[in-house]
Amino acid sequence: MTVKNASILLAxxxxxxxxxxxxxxxxxRIRTRLDNPQARAELxxxxxxxxxxxxxVRSLADEGYGHIDVLPLFFxxxxxxxxxxxAMLDNLQRQLQQEGRDISIxxxxxxGLEPEVADxxxxxxxxxxx
Amino acid sequence: MTVKNASILLAxxxxxxxxxxxxxxxxxRIRTRLDNPQARAELxxxxxxxxxxxxxVRSLADEGYGHIDVLPLFFxxxxxxxxxxxAMLDNLQRQLQQEGRDISIxxxxxxGLEPEVADxxxxxxxxxxx
Numbered sequence: 001m002t003v004k005n006a007s008i009l010l011a012x013x014x015x016x017x018x019x020x021x022x023x024x025x026x027x028x029r030i031r032t033r034l035d036n037p038q039a040r041a042e043l044x045x046x047x048x049x050x051x052x053x054x055x056x057v058r059s060l061a062d063e064g065y066g067h068i069d070v071l072p073l074f075f076x077x078x079x080x081x082x083x084x085x086x087a088m089l090d091n092l093q094r095q096l097q098q099e100g101r102d103i104s105i106x107x108x109x110x111x112g113l114e115p116e117v118a119d120x121x122x123x124x125x126x127x128x129x130x
Numbered sequence: 131m132t133v134k135n136a137s138i139l140l141a142x143x144x145x146x147x148x149x150x151x152x153x154x155x156x157x158x159r160i161r162t163r164l165d166n167p168q169a170r171a172e173l174x175x176x177x178x179x180x181x182x183x184x185x186x187v188r189s190l191a192d193e194g195y196g197h198i199d200v201l202p203l204f205f206x207x208x209x210x211x212x213x214x215x216x217a218m219l220d221n222l223q224r225q226l227q228q229e230g231r232d233i234s235i236x237x238x239x240x241x242g243l244e245p246e247v248a249d250x251x252x253x254x255x256x257x258x259x260x
Binding site for chain 2: 021022036069079111116117121125
């Protein structure tokens with residue numbers, strides 16, 4: 001049996017709906033670019049907004065996904081990505097295991113300052129400064 | 131008399147030094163790309179790290195800069211960029227005015243999801259998903 005994979009784009013979250021909108025647009029942009037029609041990408045927030053990371057993982061587990069890649073839409077890995085999110089995922093995996101569901105989750109490095117992204121940011125900033 | 135312009139790249143800030151390092155690398159990348167050797171770009175943090183936005187604006191004012199562009203290294207504008215930072219800048223401008231220093235400050239939209247940046251992020255995510 002092959003394990004079904006899904007991905008969650010993880011953003012920090014905010015109580016301000018103005019903050020959330022661009023992430024939803026980004027998810028749409030990513031979905032239209034995925035060649036593989038089977039590829040599943042969802043959005044989740046670490047705090048202050050829904051869907052939470054926990055509820056998104058649970059609903060993908062309910063749909064039968066056995067592996068989840070979490071891609072943080074953060075600029076850098078601070079306390080949140082080095083402590084809070086791993087602890088959140090550990091707890092969640094333990095709970096799911098107790099419920100008899102085995103799911104593996106990989107937390108990836110933040111995408112916010114990958115070379116291409118850092119490059120695009122410096123282009124935007126240099127343009128604004130000149 | 132021409133007004134000297136400087137720019138501040140504003141990041142959220144974190145008490146975690148691991149979080150700060152990539153922003154310093156980004157600043158270096160931007161500085162090496164600036165054609166104009168007069169262009170001045172500095173980094174500041176909204177909270178939890180130094181230099182703070184206030185101290186960076188003050189030190190540029192001390193050096194004789196009369197206009198400061200603040201470019202937020204944020205993905206989106208939530209409460210911080212729509213309320214906290216404008217309030218911070220208003221207070222600071224008022225204080226500086228009371229000290230007899232007139233400085234204009236422009237807060238720009240977040241650079242984090244400008245089209246080029248959103249594009250680079252979706253490229254990185256799509257590559258990781260495929």
